[in-house]
Amino acid sequence: MRFLIDAQLPPALARAITSEGYDAVHVRDIDLTSASDHAVWAEASLRGAVIITKDEDFVMIARIRDETSAPAVVWIRIRNCSKKALLEAVVPILPTVVTMVEAGEKVIEVR
Template identity: 65%
Template sequence: MNFLIDAQLPPALARAIASEGHDASHVCDLDMTSAPDLEVWNEALRRGAAIVTKDEDFILLGRASSGTEVPAVVWIRIGNCARKALLAAVMPILPTIVEMLDGGETVIEIR
């Protein structure tokens, strides 16, 4: 599975996902830390990656893109927390996230 981690999330999340055998890049790895959402969206499409984000704008972009190709979005709706707490919330459910993405889900909310 291929993931593109958005700027509001730490690069450590990309590293942790990659350590589980997935392709995961953080936008900072691609010199896209300040890139507009549409640019990140298009990069995810180019890479065939699911966007991992805290940003609702990607959900809205998906709704506005009816009839066109859209990247999957893993929408992390956990409030502000330390990196350790974020990783503790996401990494145990990563296999389920991958399974859902493989099954064709286009939006996965993590609360």
């Protein structure tokens, strides 16, 4: 499974996901740090990637677009925290996230 990590989250999250055996890239690594949400959405669509973000706008786009081929969105709802705490919260649940995406879930909230 492929993941595209949005700008509000650290590039270390992409590296941690990659170390778990998944394909992950941060928007910074592909020169999309300042890109619009729609440009990031389009890139995720091209890559067949799941968007991981803290930005509720992607949830709204997912609900409006409601396309079967649209990217799934993992919406991180954890309050501001250290990078270590973020990784400790997200990395262990990756298999569950993958299962949910494969089952057709389009928006997955992580609290």
